[in-house]
Amino acid sequence: MSLNSLVEIRDLNFTYDKRPVLQGINMTFPKGKLVAIMGLSGCGKTTLLRHIGGALKPTKGYVKMDGQVMHELDQDGLYAMRRKMGMLFQFGALFTDMSVYDNVAFQMREHTELPEEIIHDLVIMKLHAVGLRGAQHMMPSELSGGMARRVALARTVALDPMLIMYDEPFAGLDPISLTVIGDLIRRLNDALGATSIIVTHDIQESLKIVDYVYFMANGVIVAEGTPDELRASDKDFVRQFVHGEMDGPVPFHYPGVDYRQDLNLRA
Amino acid sequence: MERTTLDLWVGMFVVAGMAALVMLAMKVGNLGTYNVSESYQVHAYFSNIGGLKPKASIRSAGVLVGRVTSISLDTDKYEAHVVMNLDSRYQFPRDTFANILTSGLLGEQYIGLMPGGDEEMLKNGEQLKQTQSAMVLEDLIGKFMYSKAAEPAK
Amino acid sequence: MAVTNIIRAIGRRVVDAVWRIGVVARFFFLTLIYSGSCFRRFHLIIKELFSTGVMSLIIIVVAGLFVGMVLGLQGYETLKRYGSESALGVMVALSLVREMGPVVAALLFASRAGSAMTAEIGLMKATEQISAMEMMAVNPIARIVAPRFWAGVISMPFLAAMFSAVGIFGGYLVGVVQIGVDEGSFWSQMQAAVDFREDIMNGIIKSLVFGTVVTLIALFEGFDAPPTAEGVSGATTRTVVTSSLAILMLDFVLTAIMFRGA
Ligand SMILES: Nc1ncnc2c1ncn2[C@@H]1O[C@H](COP(=O)(O)OP(=O)(O)O)[C@@H](O)[C@H]1O
Ligand SMILES: [Mg+2]
Numbered sequence: 110m111s112l113n114s115l116v117e118i119r120d121l122n123f124t125y126d127k128r129p130v131l132q133g134i135n136m137t138f139p140k141g142k143l144v145a146i147m148g149l150s151g152c153g154k155t156t157l158l159r160h161i162g163g164a165l166k167p168t169k170g171y172v173k174m175d176g177q178v179m180h181e182l183d184q185d186g187l188y189a190m191r192r193k194m195g196m197l198f199q200f201g202a203l204f205t206d207m208s209v210y211d212n213v214a215f216q217m218r219e220h221t222e223l224p225e226e227i228i229h230d231l232v233i234m235k236l237h238a239v240g241l242r243g244a245q246h247m248m249p250s251e252l253s254g255g256m257a258r259r260v261a262l263a264r265t266v267a268l269d270p271m272l273i274m275y276d277e278p279f280a281g282l283d284p285i286s287l288t289v290i291g292d293l294i295r296r297l298n299d300a301l302g303a304t305s306i307i308v309t310h311d312i313q314e315s316l317k318i319v320d321y322v323y324f325m326a327n328g329v330i331v332a333e334g335t336p337d338e339l340r341a342s343d344k345d346f347v348r349q350f351v352h353g354e355m356d357g358p359v360p361f362h363y364p365g366v367d368y369r370q371d372l373n374l375r376a
Numbered sequence: 377m378e379r380t381t382l383d384l385w386v387g388m389f390v391v392a393g394m395a396a397l398v399m400l401a402m403k404v405g406n407l408g409t410y411n412v413s414e415s416y417q418v419h420a421y422f423s424n425i426g427g428l429k430p431k432a433s434i435r436s437a438g439v440l441v442g443r444v445t446s447i448s449l450d451t452d453k454y455e456a457h458v459v460m461n462l463d464s465r466y467q468f469p470r471d472t473f474a475n476i477l478t479s480g481l482l483g484e485q486y487i488g489l490m491p492g493g494d495e496e497m498l499k500n501g502e503q504l505k506q507t508q509s510a511m512v513l514e515d516l517i518g519k520f521m522y523s524k525a526a527e528p529a530k
Numbered sequence: 531m532a533v534t535n536i537i538r539a540i541g542r543r544v545v546d547a548v549w550r551i552g553v554v555a556r557f558f559f560l561t562l563i564y565s566g567s568c569f570r571r572f573h574l575i576i577k578e579l580f581s582t583g584v585m586s587l588i589i590i591v592v593a594g595l596f597v598g599m600v601l602g603l604q605g606y607e608t609l610k611r612y613g614s615e616s617a618l619g620v621m622v623a624l625s626l627v628r629e630m631g632p633v634v635a636a637l638l639f640a641s642r643a644g645s646a647m648t649a650e651i652g653l654m655k656a657t658e659q660i661s662a663m664e665m666m667a668v669n670p671i672a673r674i675v676a677p678r679f680w681a682g683v684i685s686m687p688f689l690a691a692m693f694s695a696v697g698i699f700g701g702y703l704v705g706v707v708q709i710g711v712d713e714g715s716f717w718s719q720m721q722a723a724v725d726f727r728e729d730i731m732n733g734i735i736k737s738l739v740f741g742t743v744v745t746l747i748a749l750f751e752g753f754d755a756p757p758t759a760e761g762v763s764g765a766t767t768r769t770v771v772t773s774s775l776a777i778l779m780l781d782f783v784l785t786a787i788m789f790r791g792a
Binding site for chain 3: 162164187188189191192194195196198199200202203204205206215216219220
């Protein structure tokens with residue numbers, strides 16, 4: 110294991126009921142870097158993140174975080190490891206029965222014995238970082254999609270994790286919120302000295318902020334490189350993805366019977 | 377710890393629940409009336425107890441003075457053995473008469489105590505010697521029919 | 531051919547049901563062993579006591595009043611035939627304390643608080659709040675399930691007692707105030723016939739059992755719900771149906787044990 114990588118994935122295989130979802134994945138996430146994993150919906154990105162978080166056991170291979178193999182940890186070890194991670198879920202997953210303030214304070218109250226005054230200052234600082242200090246008394250149901258994502262971001266970094274994972278942080282956001290979140294992800298990573306993994310299919314936004322990209326399709330890595338390398342790439346798949354072309358290696362049509370046959374036309 | 381209105385509501389809920397329990401215990405149940413005072417035990421044999429049940433009341437001059445604790449069949453005498461708890465505030469002479477009575481025509485059966493004239497009082501564990509069994513309606517009707525039949529026709 | 535298929539289908543259902551019971555038992559066990567932290571942080575239970583207990587108060591009080599008034603009316607009509615109207619208090623109080631209080635309060639609790647619990651937890655699951663909590667190294671059974679479980683178990687006997695107390699008051703209103711049964715014999719006969727240990731304690735034990743079962747079913751269904759809108763609504767319905775049936779069946783069993791031959 111190299112000294113400056115935080116997470117290493119080696120030959121990771123995973124099957125859901127005999128259906129292979131991940132096959133022979135090898136990835137390295139260097140400390141302090143922001144790495145993107147891209148691919149079409151259903152290619153196994155969330156499944157990969159769940160392996161890094163230790164929520165799923167690989168069929169073969171391993172995920173190593175901070176020198177320890179995730180699936181070999183017991184419950185206490187796993188929970189200790191998870192305290193060093195933060196994960197932003199696709200739609201924020203804010204606790205709906207708590208205010209914005211209490212959401213951000215949640216982990217501090219659960220995992221530390223800090224007095225309430227210090228928690229207060231920390232929460233205000235985190236909320237200030239995402240620009241929502243003024244929304245501290247609101248309930249999650251009163252927030253817009255972009256605001257909810259920012260609160261979730263503040264909650265994710267509440268305990269200054271070493272590793273931050275983002276599952277589709279841009280999904281369903283308007284262009285302004287999208288830029289704001291992208292910018293926050295980069296700045297938080299650098300300010301906290303953390304390592305970030307961002308799962309997305311928003312190629313344009315992420316190429317602006319990340320250091321390295323893995324492309325996945327059908328459970329395998331099909332391309333990788335820095336944003337500049339990918340922009341210059343002449344691989345068909347990458348070209349289609351980067352430039353948003355409609356047809357290419359990824360077909361527009363889902364496999365089906367012959368069109369003419371479906372319309373009951375005689376050949 | 378800071379107080380919230382939520383705590384107040386929950387407090388009121390708990391107080392109301394407790395109050396309901398206390399009211400059930402004292403006003404509805406018998407915790408307020410008996411069990412609190414000391415009691416002593418006496419027993420008696422009856423040739424027939426009719427419908428008498430454990431926990432039936434024991435009254436003297438209509439006043440509740442105790443309860444039946446257990447009923448069993450004594451297989452030596454083939455008589456019903458009734459154990460009862462009496463309130464220690466009430467003492468009865470040793471020759472007190474125990475009678476199984478019915479409240480109303482179809483009501484519950486209870487034991488009525490009629491004090492005798494003995495100077496000595498009943499002590500814990502002693503036996504009431506004089507008893508009268510329950511009236512059984514079928515027997516009564518039978519006797520009545522029999523005496524009617526025996527009357528000379530006019 | 532067809533017969534073996536039917537037998538196989540029945541067999542699978544039985545195995546499924548037994549399996550599910552096993553899962554519920556493990557869930558119950560986990561809830562108990564992870565209960566320590568919520569007793570140390572009692573405000574978590576207080577918060578849930580509000581949403582289970584306090585929010586069920588109105589329905590319990592109103593229902594109790596009306597059930598008691600109906601008992602008073604029906605009881606009077608029946609007892610009048612035997613000339614024993616004075617036993618009205620006994621009848622109303624025993625019906626409420628032994629049966630109607632624990633059972634009807636539990637049925638109302640299942641449909642008011644139980645269904646809300648299932649829906650809440652099912653939605654937390656559907657919106658990944660539970661996964662998020664696990665990723666934050668917080669055990670959802672300790673943090674979400676256990677406080678709700680104890681709040682349900684604690685509030686049920688209180689609710690049942692309030693139901694009975696208000697119901698007796700309703701019976702008093704109809705019997706004594708409106709119809710004119712003698713007030714003295716209403717209360718005194720009641721006190722003479724209702725035993726604290728036999729009747730009231732047994733009623734409390736019943737409501738504790740019902741509270742445990744209803745809350746457990748509600749929490750399990752929520753935790754087990756498929757994370758979709760249909761999944762959550764199906765689980766909510768199952769909570770009400772399953773816990774109502776469980777209440778009525780358990781009531782029979784408990785009554786048979788408690789009041790047998792007395
Ligand atoms: N709980 C599950 N059971 C069975 N299959 C699943 C489950 N979760 C995901 N899958 C399948 O695994 C594949 C990868 O899913 P996922 O990792 O969520 O994709 P992505 O996040 O890239 O859109 C999909 O084909 C999906 O159908
Ligand atoms: Mg996904």
